[in-house]
Amino acid sequence: MKQTNEKKLGFLSYLRSELDVVGQCRKIRVPLWQCPRLLFIGMGMVIILAIVFTYFFVVIRTEPEIAALIVMMVAGFLMVQSYLILFATENLAETNRLKNEFINITSHQLRSPLTASKWALELVLESAKDLPPEAQENFRIIEDSNARMGKLVYLLLQVARIEANTLKQHKRDVSFAETVQATVDQNNFFVKASNIELEFIPSKEDFEVNFDPEQLRFIIQEILDNAIRYSGGGKIKISYVRANSNILFEIKDSGVGIPKDEQKNIFQKFYRGSNIYTLSPGGTGLSLFIIKKMLEANGGKIGFKSTTGEGSIFWFTIPLINNSSKKIIQNKNQV
Numbered sequence: 001m002k003q004t005n006e007k008k009l010g011f012l013s014y015l016r017s018e019l020d021v022v023g024q025c026r027k028i029r030v031p032l033w034q035c036p037r038l039l040f041i042g043m044g045m046v047i048i049l050a051i052v053f054t055y056f057f058v059v060i061r062t063e064p065e066i067a068a069l070i071v072m073m074v075a076g077f078l079m080v081q082s083y084l085i086l087f088a089t090e091n092l093a094e095t096n097r098l099k100n101e102f103i104n105i106t107s108h109q110l111r112s113p114l115t116a117s118k119w120a121l122e123l124v125l126e127s128a129k130d131l132p133p134e135a136q137e138n139f140r141i142i143e144d145s146n147a148r149m150g151k152l153v154y155l156l157l158q159v160a161r162i163e164a165n166t167l168k169q170h171k172r173d174v175s176f177a178e179t180v181q182a183t184v185d186q187n188n189f190f191v192k193a194s195n196i197e198l199e200f201i202p203s204k205e206d207f208e209v210n211f212d213p214e215q216l217r218f219i220i221q222e223i224l225d226n227a228i229r230y231s232g233g234g235k236i237k238i239s240y241v242r243a244n245s246n247i248l249f250e251i252k253d254s255g256v257g258i259p260k261d262e263q264k265n266i267f268q269k270f271y272r273g274s275n276i277y278t279l280s281p282g283g284t285g286l287s288l289f290i291i292k293k294m295l296e297a298n299g300g301k302i303g304f305k306s307t308t309g310e311g312s313i314f315w316f317t318i319p320l321i322n323n324s325s326k327k328i329i330q331n332k333n334q335v
Contacts, residue, residue: 050074177206222287231255246317258306
C-alpha cells in the first residue's frame, strides 16, 4: 500500500512538472514566443477553435464564405507557428552543437598541459625524498589536484563524444572476473582509509564479455567509488553472477541513500543528490550519465534501489559471449 501511494505521488509530481509549460520553457532558457512546447499547445488550441467556428458558420449559420476565410486565416497562423517552432528547434540544436564543440576543443587543449604537469610532478616526487615532510605533502596535494582535473577533462570529453555520437569503442574479449578483481585491489587502500568493510563475492565462473577494456574498468571503478564516498563508513558488498545470457553485477552499500523524489534524475548530466554534498563536495554528477550510455551502447542496462538513510543497491548487466565461462575462481574475498 505504501509503495502504491509513493508511485502515485511520484506520478503526480511528474505530471505537475510536465504541465508547468512556462517552467519547462525557462528550464531550456528560451523566450516564451520561441518555446516549442508552448507554441505546440498554441497550435492545438487554434486548431480546436478553428474546427468549432467552421462548424458554427457552415452548419448553423450556413455562411461558407466566413468559414473559408477562417480556414485561410488559421492556415496562415499555423504556417507562422510552424516557422517559429522550426526556428526555435534549430536554435536549440545549434546551441547544443556549439556547446559540445567548445567542451571538446577545451578538453583536448587541457589534456596536453595536464599530462606534461603529471610527468613533471612524478619526476619531482621521485627526487623529493630529501625534502621536508611539509614540502612533500604540498607536492602530494598538487598531484591530487592534477589527477582530479585530469578526471574532469576525461568526463567532459566522454560527454561531448556521447552527445555527438562519436564515442569510440575498442572492443575485445575481456575477463570480467579479472577486471573486477583488479578494480577491487586498486581501491583497497581507499576502502581501509574510509573505514569501510568490503565484502567481495565473485561468481564461481570467470566470464568473458566483448567490451572496451578501458570503459569496463571505468564503469566498475566509478560505481565502486560512489559507494565508498557516499557510505560514510559501514559496509559494501560486491557480487556478480550469470543471469541467463548476461552478467549481473551488483554493489550494495549502507550509505546515505537517494531521496525518493530525486531518484528519477539520477542518470541525468550534472545531477547530484541533495544529501551528499557534505560527504563528497567535489563530484561532477557526470559518471552515472556516462556509464548508462556506455552500457546501453553495448546492449547492457543499469538500475538501482535506494532508501534514504539505509543505503543503495546499484546493478548493471552486460551480455555474455556465448558459453564464456572459463574457470573456477575463489568464491569469497573480504577486505
